[in-house]
Amino acid sequence: MKAAAFDYIRPDTLGAAITLLTKHGPDAKLIAGGQSLLPALNLRLSAPGLLIDIGRLAELRGITLADRTLHIGAGCTHAQVMNHPMVQRHAPLIARALAAVAHPAIRARGTFGGSLANADPAAELPACALALDAVMQAQGPAGPRRIPAAHFFTSLFETALAPDEVLTGVDIPIQGDTQWGFAELARRTGDYAMVGLAAVARPGTIRLGWFSVGQTAILAHRAAAILTEGGPLEAACTALADDLPAHDDPQASAAMRLHLARVLLRRVVGAWGGR
Incomplete structure (x- = not known):
């Protein structure tokens, strides 16, 4: 099968993406790696009128360590996260779990935040976020918001994100003797x-x-x-x-x-x- 017709926009900034989400409402869908969304489009399980491509936004990239907190940008691919030295040292659970995700081609395109926002109950990363007591960072028209992982996954393929919010990253507390x-x-x-x-x-x-x-x-x-x-x-x-x-x-x-x-x-x- 083929996807239903849709419009496509690739905004240059996170703010522009949020503006598009707010303007088009439920008719718009975010796409980054597309490893879950594209099959759903082709099977017509999802038929948005607009795809907003956030896959190249620099604001969603980067892996940093500060104040005993490891921050992983939502736009980082599985492969980038899995192979990053700071993740391997400070959050080896994440690196190990990502090695079990599908196949190398999927890990090269799929994104860290995309897997979490998709909230597939069979995916590895949501369980890791719960185990690590991670905090999700979201951004919407009202500004930034922090959502503990324990309150993020609300139902089947549903999260606590508002329709006009974007998951921007994840904070993982780092402790010794873990x-x-x-x-x-x-x-x-x-x-x-x-x-x-x-x-x-x-x-x-x-x-x-x-x-x-x-x-x-x-x-x-x-x-x-x-x-x-x-x-x-x-x-x-x-x-x-x-x-x-x-x-x-x-x-x-x-x-x-x-x-x-x-x-x-x-x-x-x-x-x-x-x-």
Whole structure:
């Protein structure tokens, strides 16, 4: 199939992009890497009247470290983020998760912010953002806004972004003495995962971000609390029955998905040692 007819504009500044979003409302869509939007257009699952190309905006690029916070611009590609020395040193969970995203051609075009704003529940980055307690930076006509990851992913392919806001970047707090782990199970390399886990252990807290388990990426609060308090790993595995929704789809039954989630939790937390 081919996409329905649409107009195309590539603004020179972020402000111009926001103005276009405000003017055209729900008839406009942002495009950057296009790795999710273009297939949806071709299948006519989406039919905007206007595409606003923000893929070349310098304001959305850049990876910086300041005040114990790693900032990743929304327009950086997966490959750029995955291979950046500061990401590999200060947020290795992100680098590891991006290596599991699809294939090199997709990682060369898809953008960091695009994956988060798309809010696909089977994508790796939303779960990483939850596990790392990241903060999303958005910009709209009213100015900048900061949205904690825990409040960003609201429903299936839905976020807390207003229709006239652009995700501009992500702030990740950096702490010493951090352990992390990542694992996913997919039928083939590059396929969407049947279930996946991004885990972070910092002094006094453990966060378990799950993907491909429901309508959104989620945090497993009960299991994390057990582990944070020094409880047994098997008790945390049992608690996943309460943390994770009973999610059936063509890839796996709810029972199978829960079993696989427990397998991943044992692998990731078991690798930390001492449990």
